[in-house]
Amino acid sequence: MGKGVDENNPVPANGGPSTITLEDVRLSYLAVAGRDEVHVLGGISLDVRPGSFVCLIGTSGCGKSTLLSLIAGYIAPTAGRVLIDGQVVKGPASDRIMVFQHPTLFPWCTAAENVGFGLRLRVHKARSGNAEATIDTLLNLVGLKGFGDRYPFELSGGMRQRVEIARALAVRPRVLLMDEPFGALDALSRLSMQREMLRIWEDTGKTVVFVTHDIEEAVVLGDTVVVLSQRPATVKEVLDVALPRPRLREDPKVVALARHIATLLEASF
Amino acid sequence: MGRGLLRKVVSPAGVLVLWELSSRRGWVDPLFLPAPTSVFLEIWRLAVGGSLFVDITASLRRVVMGFLIAVAVSVVIGGLMARSRIADDLFDPLVELIRPVSPLAMFPLALLWFGIGDASKVFLIALACSFPVILNTYAGVRSIDPALILAARSLGATPWEIFGRVALRASLPQIFTGVRLAWGIALIVIIASEMIGSVSGLGYMVLTAQQTFRVERVFAGIIIIGVLGFISDQALRMLQRRLLPWHRDHRG
Numbered sequence: 001m002g003k004g005v006d007e008n009n010p011v012p013a014n015g016g017p018s019t020i021t022l023e024d025v026r027l028s029y030l031a032v033a034g035r036d037e038v039h040v041l042g043g044i045s046l047d048v049r050p051g052s053f054v055c056l057i058g059t060s061g062c063g064k065s066t067l068l069s070l071i072a073g074y075i076a077p078t079a080g081r082v083l084i085d086g087q088v089v090k091g092p093a094s095d096r097i098m099v100f101q102h103p104t105l106f107p108w109c110t111a112a113e114n115v116g117f118g119l120r121l122r123v124h125k126a127r128s129g130n131a132e133a134t135i136d137t138l139l140n141l142v143g144l145k146g147f148g149d150r151y152p153f154e155l156s157g158g159m160r161q162r163v164e165i166a167r168a169l170a171v172r173p174r175v176l177l178m179d180e181p182f183g184a185l186d187a188l189s190r191l192s193m194q195r196e197m198l199r200i201w202e203d204t205g206k207t208v209v210f211v212t213h214d215i216e217e218a219v220v221l222g223d224t225v226v227v228l229s230q231r232p233a234t235v236k237e238v239l240d241v242a243l244p245r246p247r248l249r250e251d252p253k254v255v256a257l258a259r260h261i262a263t264l265l266e267a268s269f
Numbered sequence: 270m271g272r273g274l275l276r277k278v279v280s281p282a283g284v285l286v287l288w289e290l291s292s293r294r295g296w297v298d299p300l301f302l303p304a305p306t307s308v309f310l311e312i313w314r315l316a317v318g319g320s321l322f323v324d325i326t327a328s329l330r331r332v333v334m335g336f337l338i339a340v341a342v343s344v345v346i347g348g349l350m351a352r353s354r355i356a357d358d359l360f361d362p363l364v365e366l367i368r369p370v371s372p373l374a375m376f377p378l379a380l381l382w383f384g385i386g387d388a389s390k391v392f393l394i395a396l397a398c399s400f401p402v403i404l405n406t407y408a409g410v411r412s413i414d415p416a417l418i419l420a421a422r423s424l425g426a427t428p429w430e431i432f433g434r435v436a437l438r439a440s441l442p443q444i445f446t447g448v449r450l451a452w453g454i455a456l457i458v459i460i461a462s463e464m465i466g467s468v469s470g471l472g473y474m475v476l477t478a479q480q481t482f483r484v485e486r487v488f489a490g491i492i493i494i495g496v497l498g499f500i501s502d503q504a505l506r507m508l509q510r511r512l513l514p515w516h517r518d519h520r521g
Binding site for chain 1: 414416417420421422423424425426427430434435438439441513514515516
């Protein structure tokens with residue numbers, strides 16, 4: 001389970017993990033001027049406890065990535081509010097870092113330089129202390145000890161995604177927003193990255209919002225699985241997964257939950 | 270040594286031998302086509318006498334100064350034009366109006382303004398070198414994956430940090446293409462402008478040699494200019510490999 005912040009935490013957040021609150025969040029836009037509005041999100045309310053691992057699941061195109069962009073502050077809702085620890089989100093900030101399906105590593109930076117990128121920015125410089133030590137700790141945390149001097153093109157897809165996660169953790173975010181982060185990986189890397197992700201989460205105690213369209217992934221990872229309906233997305237059901245970790249896909253309780261979610265998703269077609 | 274290398278040496282060597290023979294045997298007037306051996310002897314004499322060194326440093330000093338000024342200013346201008354609509358609107362008309370004008374057409378003006386010394390050449394080289402660097406920097410910054418900008422922004426980078434640490438860094442391979450083009454242009458412009466109005470430099474040396482009918486010195490100057498161009502381009506390539514190790518995979 002996520003333990004929150006403790007002394008052994010290699011990358012403590014500033015003031016601990018955040019609470020995320022969505023209050024009747026709606027989003028619509030005009031795809032083509034003069035045409036009808038497209039309703040992407042149709043009133044979503046949600047409370048994410050600090051330090052919890054929440055999976056958002058829905059069919060593709062249902063607006064789950066859009067919801068993540070709203071929490072990240074990349075876009076603003078048409079109606080409703082997004083709150084982080086009671087503060088309305090006004091734009092992107094490094095207390096919430098997004099990890100995308102396709103890593104966005106800087107190709108001219110080595111793995112270590114990528115991880116250190118945020119630490120060398122003005123906003124983080126003052127409190128980043130010994131950057132080299134932090135980078136080492138993070139590379140160890142994501143299982144890339146000894147790969148610090150490799151360039152992204154020399155790393156596999158899974159390794160790049162690990163660097164991406166380490167780079168995000170370096171700026172000590174209070175929330176990790178993950179948009180199908182393992183969607184582009186092969187099946188084996190995907191399983192090992194899911195295990196790694198749980199370990200990293202348990203070690204760091206961040207609040208994680210994890211978007212996926214893989215039902216089993218959601219059940220294996222999440223404290224909570226939020227099932228979204230078809231567009232315009234609404235919350236169909238919030239499931240608390242009260243199963244001990246590590247969870248196996250073959251576990252009958254996991255299978256039963258997954259089947260329940262599959263039924264919910266199919267019903268929304 | 271493979272057959273390939275041998276074949277590659279055959280034609281230049283053949284030309285040299287034929288050239289030497291035709292000059293020595295009097296097939297052509299050696300006054301207009303001095304033998305290669307006398308050309309190399311002339312290079313040796315110039316080197317020992319010290320005037321070669323003076324002319325080379327004079328030319329290189331002007332080229333390097335103009336080139337460095339151009340690169341420093343143009344990278345910033347090209348980058349700003351790519352990232353800011355305002356900068357684009359301000360600079361683009363100037364760039365497009367001045368770019369088609371041959372730099373040599375402006376040389377009389379440069380002489381008038383800056384005199385016969387270094388400044389007129391530095392000015393002209395800086396001007397001529399600007400355009401390839403501006404255009405390549407602009408294209409490079411424009412083609413950056415927007416996801417990289419977004420990633421930097423979400424990590425907390427300010428717009429200026431994004432400009433310096435992401436936009437310009439990501440465009441370095443294309444900036445370098447512009448820099449190498451600019452260097453080639455600089456070498457052309459320096460020789461031509463030293464021929465038109467100067468009292469030192471390789472261009473001046475070649476032109477005065479021609480006017481005093483020292484044809485082997487004309488040839489010597491041409492060869493030195495060629496060798497300098499070749500060496501400096503190799504040096505730029507080496508610098509490129511050194512500065513852009515991450516770009517190796519794209520270069521093939």
